[in-house]
Amino acid sequence: MRRGQTLAAIVLAGSLAVPCSGAAADPAPIEVVVSPQGTEAWLRRDSSLPIVSLAFRFAGGAALDAPGQEGLAQFMAALLDEGAGPYDSVAFRERLDDRAIGLSVSAGRDSLFGTLHTLSENVVEAAELLGHALARPRFDDEPVGRIRSQLEAVRAQNETRPGSVGRARWFSLVFGDGPYGRPSGGTQASLAGIGVEDLRAAAEDRLVRGRLTVGAAGDIDAAALARVLDLAFGDLAIGDLPDETPENGNFVGQRVYVPMDIPQTELVFGLSGIARDDADFFPAFVLNSVLGGGVPETRLEREVRGKRGLAYSIYTYLADAKRAPLLIGATSTRDQSAGETVAVVRDVIRRTAAEGLSAEELADAKRYITGSFPLALDSTSEIAGFLVAMQTNDLGIDYLDRRNGLVEAVTIEEVRRVAGRLLVEDAMVWVAVGRTDPFP
Amino acid sequence: MRWRPGLRAAVILGMFLGMPGVPAAGGLGAESFVLANGMRVVAVPMERPGVVHHAVYYAFGAADDPPGQSGMAHFIEHLMFNGTASTEEGEYKQIIGRNGGSTNAYTAADVTAYYATIARDRLETVMRLEADRMTGVVFEADNFEAERQVILEERLQRTENSPSGLFREQLRAASWQAHPYGRPLIGWRHEIEALTQEQVEAYYRRHYGPTNALLVVAGDIDAESLRPLAERTFGAVPAVGEPVPQRPAEPPHRARVTVEMEDPRVVRPRWSRQYRAKGYFSGAERESATLDVLAAVLGGASGRLRRALVVDRKIALSAGAYFDGDSRDGGFFLVYAMPTDDTDIVDLEAAVNAELERVADDGVTQREVERAAYRFAAGEIYARDDVSGTADFVGRTLVKGGTLEDIDGYIALVRSITAADVVGAARNLLADPITITGILRPESAE
Numbered sequence: 001m002r003r004g005q006t007l008a009a010i011v012l013a014g015s016l017a018v019p020c021s022g023a024a025a026d027p028a029p030i031e032v033v034v035s036p037q038g039t040e041a042w043l044r045r046d047s048s049l050p051i052v053s054l055a056f057r058f059a060g061g062a063a064l065d066a067p068g069q070e071g072l073a074q075f076m077a078a079l080l081d082e083g084a085g086p087y088d089s090v091a092f093r094e095r096l097d098d099r100a101i102g103l104s105v106s107a108g109r110d111s112l113f114g115t116l117h118t119l120s121e122n123v124v125e126a127a128e129l130l131g132h133a134l135a136r137p138r139f140d141d142e143p144v145g146r147i148r149s150q151l152e153a154v155r156a157q158n159e160t161r162p163g164s165v166g167r168a169r170w171f172s173l174v175f176g177d178g179p180y181g182r183p184s185g186g187t188q189a190s191l192a193g194i195g196v197e198d199l200r201a202a203a204e205d206r207l208v209r210g211r212l213t214v215g216a217a218g219d220i221d222a223a224a225l226a227r228v229l230d231l232a233f234g235d236l237a238i239g240d241l242p243d244e245t246p247e248n249g250n251f252v253g254q255r256v257y258v259p260m261d262i263p264q265t266e267l268v269f270g271l272s273g274i275a276r277d278d279a280d281f282f283p284a285f286v287l288n289s290v291l292g293g294g295v296p297e298t299r300l301e302r303e304v305r306g307k308r309g310l311a312y313s314i315y316t317y318l319a320d321a322k323r324a325p326l327l328i329g330a331t332s333t334r335d336q337s338a339g340e341t342v343a344v345v346r347d348v349i350r351r352t353a354a355e356g357l358s359a360e361e362l363a364d365a366k367r368y369i370t371g372s373f374p375l376a377l378d379s380t381s382e383i384a385g386f387l388v389a390m391q392t393n394d395l396g397i398d399y400l401d402r403r404n405g406l407v408e409a410v411t412i413e414e415v416r417r418v419a420g421r422l423l424v425e426d427a428m429v430w431v432a433v434g435r436t437d438p439f440p
Numbered sequence: 441m442r443w444r445p446g447l448r449a450a451v452i453l454g455m456f457l458g459m460p461g462v463p464a465a466g467g468l469g470a471e472s473f474v475l476a477n478g479m480r481v482v483a484v485p486m487e488r489p490g491v492v493h494h495a496v497y498y499a500f501g502a503a504d505d506p507p508g509q510s511g512m513a514h515f516i517e518h519l520m521f522n523g524t525a526s527t528e529e530g531e532y533k534q535i536i537g538r539n540g541g542s543t544n545a546y547t548a549a550d551v552t553a554y555y556a557t558i559a560r561d562r563l564e565t566v567m568r569l570e571a572d573r574m575t576g577v578v579f580e581a582d583n584f585e586a587e588r589q590v591i592l593e594e595r596l597q598r599t600e601n602s603p604s605g606l607f608r609e610q611l612r613a614a615s616w617q618a619h620p621y622g623r624p625l626i627g628w629r630h631e632i633e634a635l636t637q638e639q640v641e642a643y644y645r646r647h648y649g650p651t652n653a654l655l656v657v658a659g660d661i662d663a664e665s666l667r668p669l670a671e672r673t674f675g676a677v678p679a680v681g682e683p684v685p686q687r688p689a690e691p692p693h694r695a696r697v698t699v700e701m702e703d704p705r706v707v708r709p710r711w712s713r714q715y716r717a718k719g720y721f722s723g724a725e726r727e728s729a730t731l732d733v734l735a736a737v738l739g740g741a742s743g744r745l746r747r748a749l750v751v752d753r754k755i756a757l758s759a760g761a762y763f764d765g766d767s768r769d770g771g772f773f774l775v776y777a778m779p780t781d782d783t784d785i786v787d788l789e790a791a792v793n794a795e796l797e798r799v800a801d802d803g804v805t806q807r808e809v810e811r812a813a814y815r816f817a818a819g820e821i822y823a824r825d826d827v828s829g830t831a832d833f834v835g836r837t838l839v840k841g842g843t844l845e846d847i848d849g850y851i852a853l854v855r856s857i858t859a860a861d862v863v864g865a866a867r868n869l870l871a872d873p874i875t876i877t878g879i880l881r882p883e884s885a886e
Contacts (some may be wrong), residue, residue, distance in 0.1 A: 027489075043688065044867075048487035048517070049821060049824055049825055050821060051821060051822065051825055089751065090742070090747055090751060093741040093742040094742045094811075096741070096742070097740065097741060097742040097811055097815065098742075098807075099813070099814070099818075100814055100815045100817075100818030100819065100822075117822070119821060142751060144755075145754075146751070146754070146757075149780060149781075150757050150758070153707065153708050153757055153778075156708075157707045158706040159707075160705035160706075160707060161602070162601065260605070261704075262601050263596055263601060264593070264596035264597060264600065264601045265602050275592070295537055296530075296533035296534055296536065296542075296543070297530050297533055297534065297539035305590055306530060306591075307586070308586065309585070309586035309587065309589025309590045310589070310593070311590070311593050311595070312590055312591075312593040312594035312596075312597050313597070319625060332593070332596070332597055332601070333593060334592070334593065334596060364534065364537065364538050367522065367537075367538045367539070368537040368538060368542065370539075370540065371538075371539055371540015371541070371559065372540045372541065372542060373540075373557065374491075374557055374559075375491055375540065375541070375542070375557055375558070377824045378488065378491060378557075378826075378827060380825055381825075385520050388493055398451070416809070423873055
């Protein structure tokens, strides 16, 4: 990755740049920009507004937190804009606000994801502030104590929220004490025990260029972006990729009821999913869109909401989790209807596993998925984020051109096959949170 | 009921008139015309090749629901997706979906909105469907009852299942004595349960039509190309739509109100105080802009309340200020905080008050006022990156009686607010003893 200083910004326009006709009109090609210090970013330039958006991702998230240190990734990420370099917490926030710069870093299970949003006239100052936040976070006592109290307040409040309780229980049922099974928001004891040295070590180990992916969009050219990349990321160590050993989820049809005195029961259900690089990913993606997540009225919405009025919302999604991909769903229904809702969902899953999709459902889904794709990438921040996802998932720089073709190519046989493979109804793991146990 | 609150901070459009050091977005360039049947149409050209956002606004909302029939506008919002004489149940969404578009709707107090984002070459499809369901919804008993259940589930999910949802509803109800703003947008449960299909259908037939509607199309569009499409689609709908009756006016408040609620599922207490204010649509533009600046000085990540209560004194986990000035019949200036474990609510209240007094007595700095103006101006440019947000801001502003000139002039108005104006606004708030205080706390151990 490292290049000689004399090469300065290496912009591989010409040969590697590819026009993305997948978008609605004819936007600029994606450029690969490599900074003098060797940080690479994908850029889609658009000068129609004086805005620059940067998205960045460090591989490895809360799942890297050691047992007893749950919450470390979130704790560290929350402190990055609470004082860095020459600025204490108040001064740092004032610098951001004075120039209306948006900076955020948050921890997911598998990554630390950040965004920087600024007017192009302030892009250098924004990059400098980001550079301080990532390479020189201060972890001063005041913000450390304050963020600890805030995380503890959120953790305690989440224990009273049926959705949070249901999800946490579901992950713990499936993954036990493994990295995905433990609470990413921490426990009371772990939050109390994390010290400044732990936070500092987490920042040094995890915020490294070897784990970094960057996307940029908006009013900036390749040469200026190269300078920005070095200001923002140039002082980080190279480091290496995290250990993200695959996990085996435990899917044996567990059904667990958690009592809570609320009028509406929360239901969480799910199965093993499909990896982004699996040959059957696109058939599975189309299948899930029709089942519970994507098309205007999914099968689950039609049966649970439309026909029976059992819920306001019901959805499923394919969670592209690095160690164990998942298919997760959730809904909520009045106490008395929880048993009926479980039965309806199970029936839809069984039928879909056996039958796959109808030709009409498949055709409609393809039209929706291909037609809505260019419309979804409709702001600089969404484009920057998508450029990160394209790199993280190894989709190739021409993905925007190829993507709709991959959807079109999905056949009804492939969908039926993948439905049989994924939708193993009797393995499905269920959690219900509410007044009465809905499981027979 | 989809739109986030705090719209003004997130979506601010307008024209900057040339102060140094502040970014300028330029005018919106929106154009407006009226169809023969009375329906107003606005085109907002934006740099989004191939994409349009289409939204129809009805000039009434939950606050116009008939007495005893709260939830009416929201119920109709649901039924609008359930079929017309020419489309089957659910077909509206299916057709938009097959064309790659996405669609939704929301019910607010002053306005109900129905919208879709779609490729420019499919725009007329959306317009035909929207024009069709403007007067063509078919009411059918099974469907009506199933949708009532869905709405009750929505109410459980948004409100009844969460102590903060229930508390918000109580606080809102206590904030208005006569005006229907006090009712929940989704409706009271017993009134949703009692609404009959005849009542809902009659309300729909009486009020839904071109004369009560505004169309906004933003994105790859201009007025010249929009006009023939609008004439072919909405222009063909007969000129129906009676105005809704005038709302009851709010009398002057004479007593301080404190709304307190305990719930075992609350972990940390929450405190808020509301000061009555007129708002942008009650002829108080300058006062409103001043309160926007005051809220920016007090609230936000670098604001005074967070700094004093959270960072310096460590008596609050969070603290802020907000001006809710976008409602047609007035609103509130709001301060709020969440105390730390060992802080008494009384001390928290006093500390918030002390910050307001500090503004009133010692003034605000030029840097604070400039920071606020810069952030509003930048926010206007950021908002141009968002077609649906821009369309929505235009639609909501116009339907409540604002003008395109108001939108284009907003940043200039904010720029004209001085430190002395902000001090005056803080003094006015402090001089008003008739406030509404909300306290939500855990159930005590005893």
